[in-house]
Amino acid sequence: xxxxxxxxxxxxxxxxxxxxxxxxxxxxxxxxxxxxxxxxxxxxxxxxxxxxxxxxxxxxxxxxxxxxxxxxxxxxxxxxxxxxxxxxxxxxxxxxxxxxxxxxxxxxxxxxxxxxxxxxxxxxxxxxxxxxxxxxxxxxxxxxxxxxxxxxxxxxxxxxxxxxxxxxxxxxxxxxxx
Numbered sequence: 001x002x003x004x005x006x007x008x009x010x011x012x013x014x015x016x017x018x019x020x021x022x023x024x025x026x027x028x029x030x031x032x033x034x035x036x037x038x039x040x041x042x043x044x045x046x047x048x049x050x051x052x053x054x055x056x057x058x059x060x061x062x063x064x065x066x067x068x069x070x071x072x073x074x075x076x077x078x079x080x081x082x083x084x085x086x087x088x089x090x091x092x093x094x095x096x097x098x099x100x101x102x103x104x105x106x107x108x109x110x111x112x113x114x115x116x117x118x119x120x121x122x123x124x125x126x127x128x129x130x131x132x133x134x135x136x137x138x139x140x141x142x143x144x145x146x147x148x149x150x151x152x153x154x155x156x157x158x159x160x161x162x163x164x165x166x167x168x169x170x171x172x173x174x175x176x177x178x
């Protein structure tokens with residue numbers, strides 16, 4: 001089994017990437033291959049119909065190919081003004097023109113985090129609504145509020161209640177793909 005994780009962010013300091021890496025590290029089953037990918041490796045020109053006439057960007061094709069290797073996804077979305085970052089939407093726009101169901105009905109553990117108390121709740125709701133259009137099977141969700149207070153690189157999720165909720169969501173997600 002292979003699980004691919006990525007942050008819906010291109011920031012080199014992405015807290016959502018840290019959350020995805022932590023989540024992948026919590027998967028202790030040795031038969032599970034885990035891969036963290038960086039959306040910076042799949043940058044595409046800004047989508048528009050005129051640009052599409054030139055053909056599809058190779059990076060969008062490569063992203064779809066990479067996703068096809070997975071049995072499931074661990075994704076954590078960054079929030080920019082209540083939705084996902086422009087770079088992420090742009091990549092998804094291109095991918096949907098190539099293959100509208102590019103997540104191929106595979107299980108997804110969808111998360112969000114932010115420095116604020118709502119934990120990226122707006123982007124989580126936006127992604128829960130939009131990603132199934134691309135055939136993402138969102139089996140579990142989790143949001144981590146106040147990232148800087150509730151997360152440590154050394155120990156992970158500090159708050160016991162949040163930590164238990166994360167563990168339960170991850171366990172349920174894994175049960176959906178086994």
